[in-house]
Amino acid sequence: MKLTGGQIVCESLLQEGVTDIFGLPGGAMLPLYGTLPQYPQINHILVRHEQGAAIAADGYARATGNVGVCWATSGPGATNLVTGLANAMMDSVPLVAITGQVGRPAIGKDAFQETDVTGVTLPVTKHNYLVMHASEISGAIKEAFYIARTGRPGPVLVDIPKDVFTEVAEFVYPDSVDLPGYRPAFEPDVKNIETAAEILNSAKRPVILAGHGVILSKASSELRELAEKAQIPVITTLLGISSFPESHILSMGMPGMHGVAWASYALHEADVILSLGARFDDRVTGDLRRFAPDSKKIHFDIDAAEIGKTVSTSVGVVGDLKLGVQKLIPMVNQGNHPEWIRRIEQLRDEHPSLQIRKTSKLLPQYILKKISEITESKAIIVTGVGQHQMWAAQHCAFEEPGTLITSGGLGTMGFEVPAAMGAKVARPDKVVWSIAGDGGFQMTLSELATIAENNIDVKFAILNNNFLGMVRQWQEFFYESEYTATHYTGNPDFVKLADAYGLVGIRVEDAADVEGAIRQAMNTPGAVIVDFMVEQEENVFPMIPAGESIYELMEEPSEIEEPV
Amino acid sequence: MANVAHEYTVVALVQDRPGVLNRVSSMFRRRGYNIVSLAVGHSEKVGLSRMTFVVDCDDATIDQVRKQLDKLIEVIEVTDMTELASVTRELALIKVASSPETRSEIIQLVDIFRANIVDVTADSVIIEVTGDENKVDSLLTLLEDFGIVEIMRTGRIAIPRGMATP
Numbered sequence: 001m002k003l004t005g006g007q008i009v010c011e012s013l014l015q016e017g018v019t020d021i022f023g024l025p026g027g028a029m030l031p032l033y034g035t036l037p038q039y040p041q042i043n044h045i046l047v048r049h050e051q052g053a054a055i056a057a058d059g060y061a062r063a064t065g066n067v068g069v070c071w072a073t074s075g076p077g078a079t080n081l082v083t084g085l086a087n088a089m090m091d092s093v094p095l096v097a098i099t100g101q102v103g104r105p106a107i108g109k110d111a112f113q114e115t116d117v118t119g120v121t122l123p124v125t126k127h128n129y130l131v132m133h134a135s136e137i138s139g140a141i142k143e144a145f146y147i148a149r150t151g152r153p154g155p156v157l158v159d160i161p162k163d164v165f166t167e168v169a170e171f172v173y174p175d176s177v178d179l180p181g182y183r184p185a186f187e188p189d190v191k192n193i194e195t196a197a198e199i200l201n202s203a204k205r206p207v208i209l210a211g212h213g214v215i216l217s218k219a220s221s222e223l224r225e226l227a228e229k230a231q232i233p234v235i236t237t238l239l240g241i242s243s244f245p246e247s248h249i250l251s252m253g254m255p256g257m258h259g260v261a262w263a264s265y266a267l268h269e270a271d272v273i274l275s276l277g278a279r280f281d282d283r284v285t286g287d288l289r290r291f292a293p294d295s296k297k298i299h300f301d302i303d304a305a306e307i308g309k310t311v312s313t314s315v316g317v318v319g320d321l322k323l324g325v326q327k328l329i330p331m332v333n334q335g336n337h338p339e340w341i342r343r344i345e346q347l348r349d350e351h352p353s354l355q356i357r358k359t360s361k362l363l364p365q366y367i368l369k370k371i372s373e374i375t376e377s378k379a380i381i382v383t384g385v386g387q388h389q390m391w392a393a394q395h396c397a398f399e400e401p402g403t404l405i406t407s408g409g410l411g412t413m414g415f416e417v418p419a420a421m422g423a424k425v426a427r428p429d430k431v432v433w434s435i436a437g438d439g440g441f442q443m444t445l446s447e448l449a450t451i452a453e454n455n456i457d458v459k460f461a462i463l464n465n466n467f468l469g470m471v472r473q474w475q476e477f478f479y480e481s482e483y484t485a486t487h488y489t490g491n492p493d494f495v496k497l498a499d500a501y502g503l504v505g506i507r508v509e510d511a512a513d514v515e516g517a518i519r520q521a522m523n524t525p526g527a528v529i530v531d532f533m534v535e536q537e538e539n540v541f542p543m544i545p546a547g548e549s550i551y552e553l554m555e556e557p558s559e560i561e562e563p564v
Numbered sequence: 565m566a567n568v569a570h571e572y573t574v575v576a577l578v579q580d581r582p583g584v585l586n587r588v589s590s591m592f593r594r595r596g597y598n599i600v601s602l603a604v605g606h607s608e609k610v611g612l613s614r615m616t617f618v619v620d621c622d623d624a625t626i627d628q629v630r631k632q633l634d635k636l637i638e639v640i641e642v643t644d645m646t647e648l649a650s651v652t653r654e655l656a657l658i659k660v661a662s663s664p665e666t667r668s669e670i671i672q673l674v675d676i677f678r679a680n681i682v683d684v685t686a687d688s689v690i691i692e693v694t695g696d697e698n699k700v701d702s703l704l705t706l707l708e709d710f711g712i713v714e715i716m717r718t719g720r721i722a723i724p725r726g727m728a729t730p
């Protein structure tokens with residue numbers, strides 16, 4: 001069948017099962033947009049900024065486990081995707097981005113809206129392609145999806161010159177890929193798993209450190225079986241949150257910079273750390289030289305390069321995590337570490353990190369706890385980056401894998417709006433709450449128009465402190481409370497803003513109105529923005545100052561509070 | 565993990581595609597690995613090239629270099645030649661100032677090193693030498709007194725001995 005390059009793109013996407021694309025047109029993309037009406041099966045969501053398209057595709061991918069798709073025009077359209085690609089790269093999210101490029105004869109001539117997009121995106125994609133012939137489009141797209149979703153997932157970009165969209169070629173969708181240098185998702189080496197089991201079986205103070213890999217490889221039930229059989233407490237990294245039910249007695253929550261104290265202390269005191277799809281990120285380890293000094297590390301990861309990258313490990317198990325843990329379970333002894341479990345209970349009692357102090361003030365922690373309770377931990381919680389993100393990680397309870405969607409590795413402010421939009425498009429059956437900072441929200445609020453236009457039912461909770469709160473907190477602690485360039489004195493009226501977009505806005509100033517507002521938002525069809533005017537100078541505790549050991553965490557100072 | 569810096573030789577078999585050198589060098593740059601030399605050429609297989617890297621780093625880092633290289637989609641195979649029995653060579657072209665008085669002395673040196681003179685002008689000669697870096701370096705030291713005008717070195721290439729070609 002002879003088709004144009006543009007038709008080949010659409011046919012190839014259909015072959016990959018794509019139903020939704022986030023994008024915005026431009027000159028180089030016109031021929032592709034020209035063919036789009038022939039493909040009503042493809043739902044194109046017109047964003048207001050390409051960063052929104054990339055991050056929406058990211059949220060879409062995280063909510064389903066499928067590859068998210070976005071596209072943009074050449075030059076500025078493509079460069080606007082870069083933050084979203086870098087974000088997906090850091091957090092191992094499967095994305096395919098398609099970009100229009102200037103016509104072939106114009107490449108390299110500094111033509112209008114020409115950017116070396118494969119060059120620019122090279123370090124922030126798992127792989128990328130510049131497709132110079134229509135006959136090569138289907139192969140490139142096939143490979144792009146394959147690379148994006150297999151092994152350690154990540155973003156792949158396909159750059160296509162404008163005149164390749166109009167070139168005619170025979171369309172054949174290849175049924176296999178030929179990538180001799182890429183051999184993903186293999187069976188882990190049983191010998192290494194045996195070594196891991198031996199180490200675990202002689203452990204006295206073992207912990208599991210569960211990361212994003214558990215969610216990506218859909219290994220939550222294996223994780224649970226392993227933890228229960230061997231009686232090992234489970235600590236979850238920020239991206240590992242929701243991989244293990246937080247109501248479970250062995251659930252320990254998040255460690256590290258703003259993690260709960262007992263999790264950080266338990267990591268520090270452990271004699272064996274079994275890392276499952278986590279990467280010993282600096283937010284988790286603190287000062288590496290002083291990280292968990294008495295422990296052996298066992299590291300399961302699909303990416304061989306993660307083993308030994310930051311900490312040295314006793315044994316690394318490279319391969320699919322689900323397979324690896326399945327093989328490990330029968331090798332581990334029925335566990336029994338009563339002393340260790342008692343020690344952890346003691347740590348919990350002595351360091352009650354999650355207590356919310358009694359006050360009449362409107363505390364962000366309280367709001368998050370209420371959202372979590374009212375949604376019965378069934379909603380998808382999407383966050384921005386900053387204090388509200390850490391409070392959400394701490395005070396919302398997660399039970400189902402994939403219900404926390406947050407920007408971990410890159411820490412991308414503005415993630416909260418488009419990612420929530422993408423998540424809701426992917427999972428219309430789920431309640432989606434976007435927990436936003438007033439800072440991050442204003443970075444991408446242009447997508448409110450996309451949300452309104454497409455009736456995407458996202459509930460926004462802006463934890464509005466009129467500050468770039470997390471940065472303000474650091475200034476308070478480390479720069480003598482010199483609040484340089486962190487105080488937002490010109491924020492818009494977010495309720496009026498909601499109205500301007502035809503959405504419902506609710507303002508909450510009193511703790512007494514929190515529950516009512518959350519319920520009202522959930523009972524209102526369509527997107528709602530709840531503007532919570534929270535305590536402005538509230539701090540996130542515990543806190544481990546950058547570069548310190550996780551054993552030297554700062555806890556919330558006890559203060560005398562006025563009665564409620 | 566030893567922290568002693570060392571020169572490692574790593575060979576990568578890569579797909580011969582536009583941009584592959586860029587991907588490889590970008591990875592080295594972004595992760596802060598120090599390339600001492602890099603040589604690229606076609607392999608015995610159509611469509612595949614071999615790159616020989618000499619990297620100055622410690623044990624833990626070379627492990628990362630190998631793995632990060634291997635992660636690149638177009639890199640098919642990575643071999644650390646440092647511990648393997650292998651033959652390593654470098655080619656250098658050296659332009660040396662010469663005069664009728666010094667020429668025969670230079671020729672003698674060239675003979676001792678089994679190097680070749682590949683070009684002669686009234687006031688210079690170009691010497692071609694192959695060998696490991698030590699040999700090239702020694703010749704360079706001896707030629708210094710005559711006045712070295714220009715040096716062109718290919719960087720190390722390496723091939724394992726015997727049939728156990730990786």
Ligand SMILES: Cc1ncc(C[n+]2csc(CCOP(=O)(O)OP(=O)(O)O)c2C)c(N)n1
Pocket residue numbers: 384385386387388389411412413414436437438439440441463465467468469470471
């Ligand atoms: C795009 C981007 N720019 C800057 C930062 C640095 N940064 C980290 S947290 C933060 C403050 C976030 O403020 P806000 O969104 O209001 O959330 P809050 O911390 O107040 O909850 C800033 C500026 C970032 N993470 N991302």
